[in-house]
Amino acid sequence: MTPRPRLALAFLAVLAAAALLGAPLLGSQAVSLADVLHGDPTAAAIFWQIRLPRVLLALLAGAGLAVSGLGFQTLFRNELAEPYTLGVASGAALGAVLALRLEEATAWLGLPVVALGSFLGALSATALVVGLSLRRRDTTTSTLLLAGIAVSLSCSAIILFLQYLADSTQTFRMVRWMMGGLAVVGYREVLWVLPWVLGGAAVLFFLRWDLNLLLMGEELAASRGVDLGRLRLKVLLAASLMIGALVAVAGPIGFVGLMVPHVLRRQVGHDHLFLAPACLLGGGAFLVLCDLVARTLMAPAELPVGVLTALLGGPFFLWLLIWRSKR
Amino acid sequence: MTALLTARGLTYEADGRTILGPLDLEVHPGECLVLVGPNGAGKTTLLRLLTGLLRPRAGELFWRGRPYAALSRRELARCIAYVPQIRPARVPLTVEEVVLLGRYPHLSALQWAPKTADFTAVDEALAVVGVQELRRRPVDELSGGERQAVFIAAALAQEAELLVLDEPTIHLDARHQSDLAGLLLRLAGAAGRTVVLATHDLNLASLLGDRLLALAGGCILAAGRPAEILQPDLLERLFRARFEIVRPGERPVTLLRLEPTP
Numbered sequence: 001m002t003p004r005p006r007l008a009l010a011f012l013a014v015l016a017a018a019a020l021l022g023a024p025l026l027g028s029q030a031v032s033l034a035d036v037l038h039g040d041p042t043a044a045a046i047f048w049q050i051r052l053p054r055v056l057l058a059l060l061a062g063a064g065l066a067v068s069g070l071g072f073q074t075l076f077r078n079e080l081a082e083p084y085t086l087g088v089a090s091g092a093a094l095g096a097v098l099a100l101r102l103e104e105a106t107a108w109l110g111l112p113v114v115a116l117g118s119f120l121g122a123l124s125a126t127a128l129v130v131g132l133s134l135r136r137r138d139t140t141t142s143t144l145l146l147a148g149i150a151v152s153l154s155c156s157a158i159i160l161f162l163q164y165l166a167d168s169t170q171t172f173r174m175v176r177w178m179m180g181g182l183a184v185v186g187y188r189e190v191l192w193v194l195p196w197v198l199g200g201a202a203v204l205f206f207l208r209w210d211l212n213l214l215l216m217g218e219e220l221a222a223s224r225g226v227d228l229g230r231l232r233l234k235v236l237l238a239a240s241l242m243i244g245a246l247v248a249v250a251g252p253i254g255f256v257g258l259m260v261p262h263v264l265r266r267q268v269g270h271d272h273l274f275l276a277p278a279c280l281l282g283g284g285a286f287l288v289l290c291d292l293v294a295r296t297l298m299a300p301a302e303l304p305v306g307v308l309t310a311l312l313g314g315p316f317f318l319w320l321l322i323w324r325s326k327r
Numbered sequence: 328m329t330a331l332l333t334a335r336g337l338t339y340e341a342d343g344r345t346i347l348g349p350l351d352l353e354v355h356p357g358e359c360l361v362l363v364g365p366n367g368a369g370k371t372t373l374l375r376l377l378t379g380l381l382r383p384r385a386g387e388l389f390w391r392g393r394p395y396a397a398l399s400r401r402e403l404a405r406c407i408a409y410v411p412q413i414r415p416a417r418v419p420l421t422v423e424e425v426v427l428l429g430r431y432p433h434l435s436a437l438q439w440a441p442k443t444a445d446f447t448a449v450d451e452a453l454a455v456v457g458v459q460e461l462r463r464r465p466v467d468e469l470s471g472g473e474r475q476a477v478f479i480a481a482a483l484a485q486e487a488e489l490l491v492l493d494e495p496t497i498h499l500d501a502r503h504q505s506d507l508a509g510l511l512l513r514l515a516g517a518a519g520r521t522v523v524l525a526t527h528d529l530n531l532a533s534l535l536g537d538r539l540l541a542l543a544g545g546c547i548l549a550a551g552r553p554a555e556i557l558q559p560d561l562l563e564r565l566f567r568a569r570f571e572i573v574r575p576g577e578r579p580v581t582l583l584r585l586e587p588t589p
Binding site: 206209210212213215216217219220222223224225226227265269270271 | 378380399400401402403404405407408409411413418419420424425428429431432434437478485
């Protein structure tokens with residue numbers, strides 16, 4: 001199958017626009033666009049106040065997760081690298097759970113301390129994983145992935161320990177938070193996430209020549225003039241800041257960063273000039289659709305969207321492993 | 328004549344063991360310098376030091392009198408193009424994309440698309456190497472010889488003054504070895520490019536080299552014109568194997584004797 005980057009990008013743009021416009025109309029109670037525009041107060045409230053911010057956040061979260069997954073995958077030249085396999089998300093989850101345990105409601109930058117906790121957790125996990133491999137003077141893929149898995153497992157163990165110590169209300173909140181969800185959001189969260197996602201995506205887009213060169217291996221990239229140390233730092237920082245900000249408001253939503261770039265590579269090709277914007281649009285549309293399914297499947301009850309993406313992602317990960325081993 | 332590249336007291340260590348040097352070396356404009364020597368002699372290490380990919384343990388490297396430390400990776404890449412021996416098994420790009428990425432040191436992060444000059448350099452590189460008809464093909468579908476030619480084209484598109492190649496003919500069949508030797512002879516001879524290459528093929532070294540550098544155990548055993556280096560006793564000391572001079576002359580042709588020594 002020959003990749004058709006421009007055609008694929010146009011299709012994804014239409015898909016993302018359709019998802020953004022259509023998803024707020026659907027749900028446990030469908031509203032019509034005519035009612036919204038003609039000022040039916042109930043329809044307008046559902047559309048503008050409840051569903052649109054949620055859909056916008058899903059769009060941004062999906063876009064950010066997919067683009068940061070792409071960054072990690074190219075940097076480590078490994079299709080299995082994504083925020084979850086590298087321990088970044090587990091670090092974020094641990095940070096958030098620690099914050100929940102502290103039970104502080106102090107606001108910081110307009111967001112509760114839970115957000116700050118997960119933000120710091122994501123950055124610490126990245127620093128730890130990268131620091132470990134730099135200390136060993138070995139930044140090969142296997143070292144980074146192993147360090148990521150080690151950090152991931154340690155964080156999960158500490159989270160379990162904290163849950164065991166917590167009372168039932170706290171435990172419920174922790175478990176519920178760790179499922180990942182977009183249930184209670186307003187425009188404040190959307191505005192908070194927006195600069196991180198756009199900024200991170202812009203950094204990766206401006207590094208597209210470097211990332212394309214990395215596809216040929218680090219030795220060749222360095223010989224062409226890529227400063228590998230600085231490139232790694234920029235990509236890791238951009239991707240972890242995005243993940244930190246997203247996990248802070250939406251909780252850990254897994255596998256989007258793994259699935260979206262992988263599927264899009266086959267349609268769009270490997271050139272980051274097209275692939276980075278395609279991941280933004282495709283990841284956004286994908287998570288909006290997942291969230292739509294999550295809130296309509298058992299309406300009026302809602303499934304946490306993180307559970308849905310994990311249900312899709314687990315088998316996908318296995319399929320990827322089997323498919324890769326056949327090559 | 329001022330040297331393009333100068334190395335003084337170059338030393339490299341790994342795990343506390345000296346792998347290379349101390350070693351002095353000059354590369355002059357327009358010459359073709361060929362490194363020969365047994366496995367583990369330090370040929371690849373020397374090439375990686377010269378290209379700035381490895382940092383020497385001790386000693387200094389200069390490009391036209393400027394120390395490497397004063398040059399950014401990008402500046403160095405505009406001076407030296409490298410075709411390494413080991414390349415990733417899968418390169419998910421087309422020939423044209425790979426060669427265009429050779430333009431990286433000339434591209435700015437803020438420019439939307441490559442400029443006309445970049446595409447001209449790509450066209451020229453593809454034409455010199457003779458792989459224009461492959462330009463839309465994915466690199467993964469090419470044969471070993473075609474792949475090697477494409478990576479040389481990418482290095483040429485870099486428009487650096489010095490071309491460094493590590494074992495360019497390794498793993499190639501006879502026809503592709505001969506094609507590639509022809510290409511390298513055109514580049515080093517007629518086009519007057521400055522080339523440094525490492526090879527196990529003594530006849531290729533003899534054909535291309537203005538100067539041969541015999542490396543053993545990380546040190547220079549001998550340096551000189553092909554006729555000075557390609558002598559049975561020197562080769563026996565260098566490789567611990569017996570060679571025969573099949574055709575003497577300025578560019579001798581040698582033959583490795585495979586029968587066991589009595």
